[in-house]
Amino acid sequence: MAKVENLSCSECGQMHCYRRNKKFPEFCLTEGVEVAQVAQTVKTYQGDSIDAKVARAAAEIEGLYYCQISRVEEIVAFAKRIDATRIGIASCLGLIEESKIFVKVLRAAGLEPYTVLCKVGSVDKSEIGIPETLKIQCDCYEACCNPILQAQLLNAEKTHLNVVMGLCVGHDSLFMKYSDALVTTLVTKDRVTGHNPAVTLYTSKSYNKQILDPVHLKSL
């Protein structure tokens, strides 16, 4: 195993920052960061800004409902606490049925959902330089995902909170970059684990050993 040069929290065995019941490691980020920088973030969370509201709403939901409600319900609880009534949904084509159910949940909660599918704009993949061989189905019209347009259409609706429903890795990055509203995720796409990417990590010592195989990883 190669020596890790730039130690960070992933190399920590203490997590002392959480309950202060162990000790900080030598390379601790908490000890290394400027006190003023921490203080500045605390000031942000203490104020009346939207960032403060969001930080406190998230903590309140964690504290109130710890292990009691699902992420679907947590998003409802979060939206209410930050006064977000118009909820944008950036849906993957593959998750549209789940998005339709989520829309029902939001409406039942008195919220106003508005959904934009990833294929909006209907631009063939060839138009952005993707060869036929990389289409899921070759030699037919196949629209590319258009996360920038998804974000722009939700921006035009002046949504207060946008929810990612299974956008591809990278398409989700662009969506988040172009979204005016805050973004949270309901479904993280993972085509081989039923949208539960943690499964691959949980099984890294058994069924998914290849995720730690440098030869495999270099081939990707």
Ligand code: SF4
């Ligand atoms: S901040 Fe310090 S104590 Fe906390 S996880 Fe990182 S290295 Fe460990």
